[in-house]
Amino acid sequence: MPATLAMDTNDTSPSSAGLGYVLAQLAAAARTGDTHPDPATRARGRDRAQRWSTVLRGMLSGSLQPGSRKPVTGLPSWVTLEVVRGGFATGRAVAEGPLTAAELTFAQEAGIPASRSELFAYWLTEPGQLRLRNLLDSGCYRIDVPEAAAVLVLAWLIRSGDVAAASRFVEQLAPLADRLRFTPTPAATPAPDPQIMWRATAGQTAAALRAKKPRAQVEAMREAVTVWAPFSDQVLGLWCETVRDGRVAAHYPDGWTARASSAIDRYRVLAAAHTTCAKHRHRKSNLSVMLRALDTVVGGQDLESRTSGLLQCAVDGAIAKRGAPASPVLERYRRDQAATVTPGHHRLAQLVAGRLDAADPEVGIVDVDAVTTPVNASEAASTSLPPGEPIPDSVVRTARRAMARPIELLLGAGVVPSAEVLAQLTPNITAEVVGRGYSDRQLGALMTAHHRAFMARRSLLLVDLQHQVRPAELPWVQAVAARRRVQSEDGRVALRRLAKLTLDAFPATLVPNPMVSQWMTLSRQSGDDLPWVEELAADIFAGRFSAKYLRAAQVAASVLTDSLYARYFDIDYSAIAAADPARPERRGVGSSSWFDQLCYDRAGNPTDRWDVAANGMVIEQAQILTTHNLATLVQLGVTPTSGWKDLAQRTFAQLLGLVSRIPGNPRQLPLIKDVAYAWRQMVFYLSLVESAPQEVEAMAGFLARSNPAVRERLAPAMTALTRVAAGGRFADDATSDSGRRLTGWTTERHWLIDSSS
Incomplete structure (x- = not known):
């Protein structure tokens, strides 16, 4: 969070703490909405500004209390809130707003008015209960927000004969039944295997590919080769017809003036239609010189001596560089030039997006290679793309975001670039453990889907050591809490798996909070404190x-x-x-x-x-x-696949890369914090290695041979670590020869910024 979200320790009022932050965010969003050159970005900016305006009005009126677990007046703490940057609630619940397409369809099929209160009442009727039971049995539904699980839980309770629990549950939901969506979204197929994950669905990936825009520089080159080069050759050919004894414009054959006039007209059409390449507009370019001379002659005027001289130079220069029109030399030159021009990446992205349209838009795709193969003959015929044209790497990378595999395979394929992305993908694993805690298969599947949606809740800004809302606080989870059993070994196995994945893949990175949250859930599932x-x-x-x-x-x-x-x-x-x-x-x-x-x-x-x-x-x-x-991971029995020594060595290698990016970096302080995190984790890993003194000595030797900018920055910390590894104690004196302790935060200028300590 930005530093503007300041709070004086003598004033713990969240409103006073966050008002300046909210105003700054509102101003930034409004500025983007008014001035950004991209229309889509402007629209997003205006949308953010609207949400921040809502936050500001709520804070000023007192209907919003930032910092509280119940920040919105009139809504219980369990409601999933719309939360903007910094953890501020806007006052709106995610499950409110206009009825969804699914809700409208349900209401139409039930023959009831299209309102949430009517729909909630319908779910309590026998036909409504039958519809919900069918959804439970088939598994063909999606829970995109936790509240959408509520009526399915209600149906399960009634079917199981627990009418008392169902009645209490209805009493809790009824006051908000006209406002919140408690209805799931039907799906064509059951939920996919929770072990199969993807960064983006096929639909999201197709949309991202369609949003790719042409690159101006590449399109300018393509236009120059495919439009202006042939036209330039045509104009050059016209002037070559006028050559006698090497002198351009010495005579004009019959019909030449008409052909020249036609060329000028064609130029105007081309210039209006093709505006990416501007070289033809430069007065000193060969084409511009030849066109001005054409215009003069077609207009019935004689060429001035200066214009004639420029024309002669332009024609002679073009022939010397590329060859005369229709000559084998020029044809070979243009053929080689055309071979360097490939279709725009945005066109190939559109092609791949079209291939993805055949997949289920709500899930990932198993075979990414199948949608990133070169252009086939039928596609070439319908798109004018060259047959056999390969899909560029930038498009393949975007398509691979939809790759659907177990998380270990996604990591191996390089699809997961950071610990933060890993934390976004792995709630499936946690949710599956939660679901296995229920003996009933339908209830377990429902709670798996629910927990996956719950993990997508955005965290609130909280003060005074309060904790975020937990699943057990939600009414529909409480209603079936008695049906859950502790899954001790399942939770521990999943926790160790996630921890090992995190350590193996991102040893130099601080464990992100969303992953820590999953570890907490799994610990609770296993009964561990x-x-x-x-x-x-x-x-x-x-x-x-x-x-x-x-x-x-x-x-x-x-x-x-x-x-x-x-x-x-x-x-x-x-x-x-x-x-x-x-x-x-x-x-x-x-x-x-x-x-x-x-x-x-x-x-x-x-x-x-x-x-x-x-x-x-x-x-x-x-x-x-x-x-x-x-x-805590060590106490739990977690060990990296390749051992602690390898983890320390890999962290050291990444650490050197981080330090190398410090010089000239506009964001030095965040980078230095990452360096400090990596250094601390490396020291921890080394502490679990018997040969730590030798490892530290080897690292010090490698550092001594490294890039001077890296060596000089890291030498003080390595000096201190070497002395400690040899059995000494750290002398906490910044001016001594014993080195320096590497930490990330300081109220002064950090010593890593300078090339020497």
Whole structure:
């Protein structure tokens, strides 16, 4: 979140905290909507501005309370809210708005007025219940927002004979039945195998391909070769007809003037239709010179000596460069030139989009290769694309976003570029574990689909150590809670799988919060009480950590006491292990003032005044003490496929790449934070390797042979790590020869920015 979302520790009012941020976002969106050159981007900007205006009006009127678990007056906390950047609710529920096509169809088929309240009443009738039971049995439905599972849960309760639970459930839903969509969307087929995942559906990918625009430079070159080159040869041929004894415009054959006039007319038509290439308009270009001379002669005037001289140079130069018109030399030149011109990528993207139209638009596609084959004969005939033309890499990359495979194969295919994307894909795995917790097959499938939709909820801005709404708080989940059993081993197996995938694929990246959220869910499913910690936003940090941060640090103490990690970061894990457990404070939220103070002390108590960078320094110390979940993974028994040493080496290689991007980078500070995260994780991995001293020595040797800009920046941190790995202690003195401790946040100029320490 941007730093404008500031909150003074003496004023914890979310409204006062976020007003400046909201105004800044509104201004930025309005500016985009008014001034951006792209119409689609302007439209999106206006849409964002409208939503931010709604947020602002709600805050000013008091109907919105940012920072609360129940930020919208009149809506319970379980309602899925429309949330904009920064975690601000707009006041609108995602499940409200105009009736969907599915709702209108249901109402029409039931012969009832098209309203949500009438539709809700219909679902309570026998015909409505029969329709819902059929959906449950077939599995042919989609849950795109959690509320859409409600009436299916109701139908399941009634069929199972739990009328009392169904009645209580109806009482909870009824007050919002006229406003929220509790109805699922019918589908032609059951939900696909949850183990099969994709980054984008076939429909989304086709839309993205159709949105590809021509590249101006490429289209200008294509126009130059296919339009202006042949026309230029035609004009050159006209002037070659006038040559005598090497002199251009020496005589004009019969009919020449008419042909020249026709060429001028054709030029006007071509210039109006083909505006990408502008070279023909340059006064000094050969074509421009020849055309001006044509216009003069066709107009009945004699050529001035200067014009005649320019014309002679243009004709002689064109022939010398490419050959005379109709000559084998010119024909070969144009043939070679045409071979360098390929169809526009946007045209080939349109072709692939058309191929994707044959697939189910709501899911991915198994065989991406089949839709990215070269242009076939029938396609060439209908599109004028060259037969056999290969699909360009940029189009193939977009199409591969629809590749439908198990997550391990997607990672192997390079389709998952980041830990954030991995976290977006893997809720399928978590949802399947949730569904297996229900003994009834139809209910399990429903709760799998529901949890997948729940994981797409956007997080709210929360203060005062509040936590996001959990699935167990939703009325339809509560209504069938008694039917769920703990799936201890299923949850642990899935958690280890996700953790291993994350470590193996992105060892240098801080685990993103959406993935941490999935680990929390799987831990709850398995009945384990593990302290998973999220990355906190520095611009809304209120100065306290919840109880689980101390518990996570104590888990780290059990793994890292007197380790390379503990010595490099100067952590007294014995004191942390002996610390009293956090105690409940107001609202029942546990926290530890001892742990809070430890983080402040380690950050150097940077300021008494609220400051984003100072907050970041304190939060970073909590991340260091807890290892940001890495130690908890070790305690759970997670190990990377290739071992901790390989993970450390790969992280070091990525770290060098990150450091190499610092010089001249306009976003140096975020990059330096990524460097610090990678460095910390590398030190953690090394702490689990018996040969850590030798590994550190090898890394130091490699660094000494690296790019000077990288070597000079990273040398202080490597010096300190080498000394600690050899058995020494870190001397926390920035001016000493013992090196420097590498962290990402600072209230001063970071030493990694400069080429020397």
